[in-house]
Amino acid sequence: MIRVYRALLLAQLQVAAQYRLSMFLYLLFSIMRPVIFLAAWSAVALARGGSVNGFTPADFAAYYVILTVVQHLVTAWNQYDFELQVRMGQLSPRLVRPLDPIHYAIAENIIWKSFTFVGILPVLAVIVITYGVQFHFALWQIALFIPSLLLAASLQFLISWAIASSAFWTTRTHAVSSLFDRTSFIFAGQIAPLSLLPGVLQQVAYVLPFGYIFGVPTDILRGGHDLPTSLVLMSGQAVWVAIAFVASRIVWRFGVRAYTAVGA
Amino acid sequence: MRRYLRIVLLFARLEAQFELAYRTNFVFDLLQQVVITATSLGAVLILFSYTETMNGWTLPAMIVVVGVFYIVQGIGDLVFLPSAQQLIEQVRLGTLDFVLLKPLDAQFFVSLRRIKFTAIVEIALGVGIVAVGFAKLGTLDLLAGLLFLITLACGVVLVYVLLLVLGTLAFWFVRVENLLVVYEAFTDAARFPIDIYPFWLRFAMSSVVPVGIAVTVPAQAVSGRLDAPGVAAILAATVGAVAFGRWFWKTGLRSYTGASA
Numbered sequence: 001m002i003r004v005y006r007a008l009l010l011a012q013l014q015v016a017a018q019y020r021l022s023m024f025l026y027l028l029f030s031i032m033r034p035v036i037f038l039a040a041w042s043a044v045a046l047a048r049g050g051s052v053n054g055f056t057p058a059d060f061a062a063y064y065v066i067l068t069v070v071q072h073l074v075t076a077w078n079q080y081d082f083e084l085q086v087r088m089g090q091l092s093p094r095l096v097r098p099l100d101p102i103h104y105a106i107a108e109n110i111i112w113k114s115f116t117f118v119g120i121l122p123v124l125a126v127i128v129i130t131y132g133v134q135f136h137f138a139l140w141q142i143a144l145f146i147p148s149l150l151l152a153a154s155l156q157f158l159i160s161w162a163i164a165s166s167a168f169w170t171t172r173t174h175a176v177s178s179l180f181d182r183t184s185f186i187f188a189g190q191i192a193p194l195s196l197l198p199g200v201l202q203q204v205a206y207v208l209p210f211g212y213i214f215g216v217p218t219d220i221l222r223g224g225h226d227l228p229t230s231l232v233l234m235s236g237q238a239v240w241v242a243i244a245f246v247a248s249r250i251v252w253r254f255g256v257r258a259y260t261a262v263g264a
Numbered sequence: 265m266r267r268y269l270r271i272v273l274l275f276a277r278l279e280a281q282f283e284l285a286y287r288t289n290f291v292f293d294l295l296q297q298v299v300i301t302a303t304s305l306g307a308v309l310i311l312f313s314y315t316e317t318m319n320g321w322t323l324p325a326m327i328v329v330v331g332v333f334y335i336v337q338g339i340g341d342l343v344f345l346p347s348a349q350q351l352i353e354q355v356r357l358g359t360l361d362f363v364l365l366k367p368l369d370a371q372f373f374v375s376l377r378r379i380k381f382t383a384i385v386e387i388a389l390g391v392g393i394v395a396v397g398f399a400k401l402g403t404l405d406l407l408a409g410l411l412f413l414i415t416l417a418c419g420v421v422l423v424y425v426l427l428l429v430l431g432t433l434a435f436w437f438v439r440v441e442n443l444l445v446v447y448e449a450f451t452d453a454a455r456f457p458i459d460i461y462p463f464w465l466r467f468a469m470s471s472v473v474p475v476g477i478a479v480t481v482p483a484q485a486v487s488g489r490l491d492a493p494g495v496a497a498i499l500a501a502t503v504g505a506v507a508f509g510r511w512f513w514k515t516g517l518r519s520y521t522g523a524s525a
Contacts, residue, residue, distance in 0.1 A: 025442045028449040035465065036453050037307075043319040043460040044311055052314050130462045175292040182299050191307040198313060 004099065008107035016115045027119045030072050035127065037191055038064040042131070053196060059222075061131035063193050065124050067218045071190075072120055073113055073149060074213060076157040078105045079177040082164035086259070095256070102161060102252075109157060136223065144230050145221040151237040152217050155209060158244035165248065168255030189215030195224065209244070212237040271368065272376055279379040293382040301389045304330055304455060319460045325487035326457075328397035332416065333455045333479045334390030338383045340423050340451070345444070346378035348431035352441050355434040361522050371513050375428060397486075404486060411485040411495060418502040419478030425509035426474060435516035447473065454479040474501070 042057035050056060055063070082105075085091040094101045127133070163180060167173045185191060187201065187210035194205050194215040205211035216233045219225055225233065283290060308330055312323045321329070351374040354360040363373050398404055430447060434440045450473040458466050458476035469476025481498050484490040 025445045028446060029452070032449045032452055035461075036456060039460045039462065039465075040311055040318065040456050044315045047315045047317050047319070126464070130464075175296055178296050179299060182296075182303055186303055186306060192310055196310075196314070198310060201310075 004103065005107060008103060009111055012107050012111035013115070016111055024116070024119045027116055030075070031068060031120055031123045033190060034064040034068045034071070038127070038131070041192070055193065055196070058131055058133055060193075061127060061133045062135060063218065063222055063224075065127055065133060066221050067189060067214060068120060068124060070149060070152065070214050070218045070221075072117060074153045074156050074217075076109055076153075076160040078109075078157070079160045079164040079167075079173055081105075083167045083173045083177075086167040091259075095259075105161065106157070109153075137221065138223065140227060141221055141223055141230075144227075144234065145217060148217040148220050148230075148234050148237060151234065151241055152213050155237060155241045155244055156213050158241065158248045159209065162244065162248035162251045165251040165255040168259045184210045184213060187211060188213045189218060193224070194219065206233075206236070209240045212240050268368070268372060275377055276379055280381060283381050290382060294385050297382065297385045297389065301334060301386070301393070304333075305393065319457070320489070321457055321487070324397050324400035324402075325483060325489075326397075327400065328394055328486055329457055329479060329483040330455065331390045331392070331394030331397055332419075332482050334386050334393065335416070336390075336419055336423060336454070336475070336478050337451055338386030338390055339420050340427065340447075341380060341386060342383035343376055343379050344424050344427040345447070346380045347375055348427040348444065349441065350374070350378045351431040352434040352444075355520065356438055358522055360520065364517075364520075370517070371428070371510065374431065375424065401486060408486050408488070411490065412482050415485050415490070415495070415498055416482040418498045419474075419482060421502050422474040422478050422505055425505040428509045429512050432513050432516040435519050447475070451475045457483065474505070477501075 038060055041052065041055070041060045045052045045055060045057050045060065051059075082091075085094075091101070094104065159180070160177075163173055163176055166176065170176075187197075187205040187208065189205070189211065194202060194211055197205060205215065212233070216237060220230045220233070305327075308323075308326055311318065312326065316322065318326065351360070354363065354374075360374075364370050366373065427444075427447060430440065430443050433443060450469060453461070453465065453469060454475040457480045458469050459480070461469070461476075466476070477498060481490065481494065484494070
């Protein structure tokens with residue numbers, strides 16, 4: 001398996017090296033969103049005389065800088081690629097190979113995320129300077145942040161894989177994917193830190209998987225939760241990862257059987 | 265003039281036939297648009313649950329901003345963006361030759377050829393949201409309403425020129441479809457008034473990528489935040505942009521070498 005992954009990662013690295021410019025242009029998107037809501041919340045904080053429930057503009061900036069990093073490392077886009085592969089019949093040759101197609105997707109995720117990560121750093125630096133952000137990380141926050149980030153990335157990846165696999169029946173999953181992205185836009189901590197969401201919305205965020213995708217790791221590193229709360233939230237992440245894993249396996253297994261190979 | 269109008273109607277009919285061939289997708293697109301608009305409004309309401317004003321913008325004025333955002337973005341999505349995408353594609357494939365051979369102005373053709381009808385819903389939702397904002401703002405005098413329409417028209421023209429220029433870049437750089445991502449990313453930021461942004465972003469959104477002023481200025485006009493110099497500035501900018509766009513298109517066209525050359 002290690003040898004397989006070395007080959008897969010190397011192949012993806014070569015692909016990534018070809019599309020450098022377009023990759024960095026797409027980064028604009030992942031950077032713009034957090035900046036938009038950072039600016040909005042800062043304006044609200046200033047209108048209230050300096051802070052919203054304890055968040056000063058600098059706190060918002062710290063939150064959105066960490067969120068951008070988390071979002072970048074966690075987001076998966078397989079559902080969009082996969083739909084194309086099913087629709088164009090490109091999936092068929094992959095299914096014949098002895099390796100589960102999920103591994104191609106995992107390798108692709110790892111390479112592209114680390115490759116483009118360098119690109120967001122200069123912009124984050126500009127934000128840090130503009131808003132005078134100061135970070136205070138306790139050691140346990142960093143220690144918990146890393147596993148929490150990995151759980152979040154797995155969760156998002158498995159959900160996107162389950163949605164992707166539904167393309168076996170529907171061929172077009174674009175609408176479902178955008179609906180999921182749009183819902184997570186509200187509940188995952190993008191339009192507001194989870195603690196600022198009005199009552200019911202906040203409960204929805206923590207009951208459904210959305211809050212565990214971006215919000216929880218961000219808040220852990222930012223110092224938004226104490227140690228016990230962080231651990232509880234991380235077990236919530238683990239539970240959702242388990243559910244998403246089982247669900248994605250089931251959808252995949254039945255989906256492959258239903259697959260009739262478009263274009264065949 | 266009448267001839268050009270007839271041609272636009274013909275484009276519209278062709279595109280309608282094309283889009284009605286994929287009806288389920290059409291319905292999903294519509295649904296998606298409603299969800300997107302609702303979540304945007306939701307975001308504004310969440311922000312305003314913590315404050316009465318945001319950098320001087322009241323909730324009704326902010327609702328107008330959201331509405332104008334969807335009108336401007338919708339008009340871009342309706343014709344200018346798909347047409348720019350097509351132009352880039354045609355330059356790359358060399359099929360622009362056929363456009364140039366036609367006995368009509370090529371800039372007219374490449375600017376309006378593609379129409380994406382689902383964007384009409386976006387525009388309609390935008391108009392509805394603006395109407396709600398107007399109602400909440402209370403009395404609206406005739407001058408403010410007139411200024412709103414004029415500045416909105418200017419904004420749409422500015423967005424048009426921006427997309428024309430981005431498309432025209434294909435004459436030199438061929439693979440520029442990714443540059444349209446720049447337009448989309450900055451347009452995303454136009455959902456809030458540009459005065460809340462840090463200096464560098466505000467500057468970018470009122471100069472190189474003028475989507476920011478295209479949305480913010482009309483909303484300023486109805487919330488009493490636009491003065492005479494502001495009106496003059498956007499009018500001058502629009503006239504200048506149109507002239508520049510025409511010149512840029514002509515210059516670009518001169519470096520077009522065709523498909524087989």
